[in-house]
Amino acid sequence: GQNIDQPTEMTATEGAIVQINCTYQTSGFNGLFWYQQHAGEAPTFLSYNVLDGLEEKGRFSSFLSRSKGYSYLLLKELQMKDSASYLCACPTSYGNKLVFGAGTILRVKS
Amino acid sequence: DVKVTQSSRYLVKRTGEKVFLECVQDMDHENMFWYRQDPGLGLRLIYFSYDVKMKEKGDIPEGYSVSREKKERFSLILESASTNQTSMYLCASSQRTGGQETQYFGPGTRLLVL
Numbered sequence: 001g002q003n004i005d006q007p008t009e010m011t012a013t014e015g016a017i018v019q020i021n022c023t024y025q026t027s028g029f030n031g032l033f034w035y036q037q038h039a040g041e042a043p044t045f046l047s048y049n050v051l052d053g054l055e056e057k058g059r060f061s062s063f064l065s066r067s068k069g070y071s072y073l074l075l076k077e078l079q080m081k082d083s084a085s086y087l088c089a090c091p092t093s094y095g096n097k098l099v100f101g102a103g104t105i106l107r108v109k110s
Numbered sequence: 111d112v113k114v115t116q117s118s119r120y121l122v123k124r125t126g127e128k129v130f131l132e133c134v135q136d137m138d139h140e141n142m143f144w145y146r147q148d149p150g151l152g153l154r155l156i157y158f159s160y161d162v163k164m165k166e167k168g169d170i171p172e173g174y175s176v177s178r179e180k181k182e183r184f185s186l187i188l189e190s191a192s193t194n195q196t197s198m199y200l201c202a203s204s205q206r207t208g209g210q211e212t213q214y215f216g217p218g219t220r221l222l223v224l
Contacts, residue, residue: 008150031210042114042200042215043153050210087152096141096160096204096211097168102152 002026004101006088011107012078020073020104022088030091033098034062034073037085046073046086075106083108113137114216116201122222129188131219133201140206142184143213144168144176146197153200159184160206191223 003025012018024032031050035043049055049064049071061074075082088101117132135142141160145153145168155168157176165176173195177185184203188195198220202213 033212040218040220042217045212045214048210048212089153091211096206097143097155097158098213099155100153102150 002090002092002099004088004090004099006086006101006104008102009105009107011109014078014080014108014110016078017074017076018078018106020075020086020106022071022073022101024069024071024088024090024101026069026090026092026099028092029066032062032064032071033089033091034071035087035089037087037103039084043087078108080108080110082106114201114203114214116199116216116219118219119217120220120222122224123188123191124224125192127191127223129191129221131186131188131199131201131221133184133186133203133216134182135184135201135203135214135216136182137203137205137214138181139203139214140181141204141211141213142178143202143204144174144184144186145200145202146170146195147200147218148197156186191221193223195221196223197221 034046037043047062054063085103087103089098143158144156159178175187201216204211204213
């Protein structure tokens, strides 16, 4: 089976850096996705990691360690609009199915 | 731009009614998915389809059925709506590549069953 864990909520200050962690247990590994979801809206794709290491994309970076079953999303120079839920997801052995974590609600305060 | 649309943003139905939720994607994607999203539970897969007229059960298919008569359209059917089916329903699609198969989501339908 698959199990994905992330913290339920986090709060950070505008302009700061925040790290959202995700741990996973999967039978087989086919990469890891991060999605952002604003309240009442659809999830939107942020990043995909399949190799170990850090991938940077503007203010957002995503890190993967396959040996530790661990990923994090790093958000720099936080803005109020970054307040959202961040979802971690892994493909199953089917490849086309995703298993999602429950999501981390990030609140950015001024 | 990938576009996934859903027939309604908000829907109110009565217990026992038959409910149709429609999803259309314009990117010629093979794979389509229906999820429901509930607070604290995240997204849970109801059904998915990897080709026209093909369907596979997800993690919580009970009380639901699906139809995929055309590649671009995937419908979710609640044969007899119940109050525990009140939820946010999200449709997604992805291209079958064998590698990174990013799913793109529609705006969601918030269904209330009274």
